[in-house]
Amino acid sequence: MHIGRIILILGLFCYSMVQAQESMIADVKIQGNKKLKTGFILKIAKVKPGAVLDSALIEEDIKRLKRLPSVSHAYYQVFYSQNNAYNVFYNIEENFTIIPSVNVYTSNNDEFAYRLGLYEFNFLGRNITLGGYYQKDNFSSYGLNFRAPYLFSRKAGIAINVQDLNTREPVFFDETTADYRYQNKSLEVLGLYEFNFKHSIAFGGSLFNENYSYITGATNTAIPQQLDIDKHALKFIYEYNNLDYNYQCVTGFKSIFNGQYVGVNGNSQLPEFFIGWNDFLYFKKLGVRGNWANRLRVGLSSNADSPFSPFAVDNNLNIRGVGNTIDRGTGAIVLNTEYRYTLLEKDWFVMQSNTFIDAGSWRNPGGEFGDFGDADNIRINPGLGLRFIHKSIFNAIFRIDYGFGITKNDASGFVFGIGQYF
Known part of the structure; x- marks a missing residue:
């Protein structure tokens, strides 16, 4: 052979x-x-x-x-x-997956706003999210959301979001402030693709209309009192997710990059711009009952000298207790760190204490990177809170936090909500 x-x-x-x-x-x-x-x-x-x-x-x-x-x-x-x-x-x-969402936030400036919603996170038994919200923040807003990450295959899906957002927004210029009514009507469609267990992307775009209407405050001939602008946006999101969940305890690392191009349709009053930010999240179990949670956001946008800049300093987004949209900028660095400690755990119920520090700084519109170190732009709010958790209902975490303003001209206040702050 x-x-x-x-x-x-x-x-x-x-x-x-x-x-x-x-x-x-x-x-x-x-x-x-x-x-x-x-x-x-x-x-x-x-x-x-x-x-x-x-x-x-x-x-x-x-x-x-x-x-x-x-x-x-x-x-x-x-x-x-x-x-x-x-x-x-x-x-x-x-989990039980038909969940109401509630967010309420106040400050010692007597501001009060809330958002109420209802979501089904397991529509048709296939991990499809379907729901919507109503928000009252001086004016009424609503949004509808559909997300099916595995609609087409075990890797590909789609998300569709519709909203009519109406808020009273402060506009900052010449060291003065004016209040505008801001309205944003938008339709967004995103394709979702999961490369593997840890890496996924979302990509797509939106068509939307922005309307700014002057209400009260300072005026300037260079700042329009009425704007009605049709815009379009292209969006790309990359997510690395290596988190592991054990009921209320989370461990691991997650990173989310969000990049967008925003173009203006036939209107030269506001320029096109780019914006991008990355959220880095790190969770670690400390002992039997402790969970250390961290979020670092770093973001930049085109540095136009405009009072309508995209990054906001806000109670419900980044600094608990600071107030509702108290400033804007073209860059942001924000760190949220908190220690969650399980005070009580009985069958389905968990009560956690929460000790946190929220800190951030912003780049002024048209400013320099040195603005991040300017004392006028730095906000630091430590605080305390409680969590009441149902272990068998998705995101059934009622939270209440009080943030103490300790930096220049800072406010303090309560932030209520459903779900962890991050």
């Missing part, structure tokens, strides 16, 4: 022996799910019948399941079947 044929036969024999010794998956079975469809779970799972038994892939599937709004907890079991094959069981503890 030719030596080459002998080597080939020996090689095939060795390969077949290795394959025979590998543990295989006979079947993947789903238990405990009621509303979440078994077919959907099998669709997004990487572990498949007939594949090699791989504990790393199973662990990845469990992490993915625990990220779903419809799942409060998940774990797996492996049982021997026959002929060196095993059955893999995914055990699901479901």
Whole structure:
């Protein structure tokens, strides 16, 4: 027999022996799910019948399941079947997913605003988010949201957002302030794509109309009292997500980059601009009951000297207790750090204390990077809060925080809401 044929036969024999010794998956079975469809779970799972038994892939599937709004907890079991094959069981503890959302924020300047919403986070049992909100912030606003990240495949989906936002916004110029009514009507469509367990993107665009109407305050002939502008935007979002959830405790790192180009349709009063920011989130478990949570946002936009700059200093966005849109800029650096401590845990209920520091600084419109170090632009608000958590209802975290203003001209106030602040 030719030596080459002998080597080939020996090689095939060795390969077949290795394959025979590998543990295989006979079947993947789903238990405990009621509303979440078994077919959907099998669709997004990487572990498949007939594949090699791989504990790393199973662990990845469990992490993915625990990220779903419809799942409060998940774990797996492996049982021997026959002929060196095993059955893999995914055990699901479901969340209740029809959730109201409530955000209320005040300051010692007697400002009061709120947002009420209702969302279904597991529409049709397929991890589709559908819902909307009503907001009262001097004026009435509403929004409708649809997000189906796995609509087309285990990697591809779509998001559609419609809103009519109306607020009373301060506009800052010449060391004075004027109040405008700001209205934004928009339609946004995004394609969603998941490269793998940790990396995903969203890309698309929106058409929207912005309207600014002068209400009261200082005036300047260079600052228009009425603007009505049609705009379009292109958006790209990249997310790295390596977070792991164990009920109320979160560990790991997450990074989200959001970049946008905003163009103006046939109006030269406001220029086109670019804006981008990145949120870095880091969570660490400290002891049995502690959870350290951090968010750092770094953002820049085109540096036009305009009173209508995109980055805002706001109670409900970045600095708790500071007030509702007290300043604007063309750049932002914001750090939120907090220590969450479980005071009480009984079956479905958890009560956490929260000790936090929110700190940030902004670049003035048309300003320099040195503005970030200007004492007039720095805000630091430490504070205390409580969390009341239902472990079997998605995002059922009622939070109340009080932020103390300790920097120049700072306000203090309460911030109420549903869900963790970040």
